[in-house]
Amino acid sequence: MSRIAAKFANLKAEGKSAFVSYIMAGDPDFDTCLEIVRGLPAAGVDVIELGAPFTDPMADGPAIQLAAQRALGAGMTLARTLDLVRAFREGDDTTPIVLMGYYNPIYAMGVDVFLTKAKAAGVDGLIVVDLPPEEDAELCLPAAEVGIDFIRLTTPTTDDKRLPKVMQNTSGFIYYVSINGITGTAEADADVIAPEVARIKAATDLPVCVGFGIKTPATAQAIAGIADGAVVGSAIVQRIGEGQSVSEVLGFVAELADGVHS
Secondary structure: HHHHHHHHHHHHHHOOOOEEEEEEEEOOOHHHHHHHHOOOHHHHEEEEEEOOOOOOOOOHHHHHHHHHHHHHHHEEEEHHHHHHHHHHHOEEEOOOHHHHHHHHHHHOHHHHHHHHHHHOOOEEEEEEEOOHHOOOOOOHHHHHHOOOOOEEEEEEOOOOOOOHHHHOOOOOEEEEEOOOOOOOOOOOOHHHHHHHHHHHHHHOOOOEEEOOOOOOOOHHHHOEEEOOEEOOOOHHHHHHOOOOOOHHHHHHHHHHHHHHHO
């Protein structure tokens, strides 16, 4: 059983939803980022979503765009992102890590080389937002062959006709994007989201996690009540961008985790 599957199975047995936290690899620099990542599990994070910095993050809002710029400016690359995962794995062999990013850096490295290095580093899943199901042969299927989950996004515009196509070859969990648009720009509404989550869950046995627009412990708690997991990114990344200390960032993460798990 993969780390992702094991984590969701354990949480389900405990009657809990998963808290998935996103941070940008290398933001504000490699060492500080590694310190934050190492502190996430103790703060209550169940799955770590690690952004791979890219120059044109089209699905991301200002907070994550700026985080990518800071990371790239500090010398972060896809190879260094895998180094960060490897360093984290020296002290934690159980917390799932999902890389989220864009296909260009992976293509530039070479799919086979990337997957070999990612698997060896301890990556469990991939979210590559600019590869639709029609391009599964590019990365999704090769990732499955080496035992890395390929996690697909669904959105409010993914209708019943499109949904089965999105589900094909997806593994790990389904990531439901709760709002139309980019990250960090609107507040998620659990009452609006609940019917959509129910619709998706009726079509799959995979856990369904909700992301985009979750900024507070209260919203995280509300989303956790209707889904298998809540994903928070921009609200955390923004605090890193403001220069908050590692302990301050992890304190906020712990508040979010308490909301999800309560």
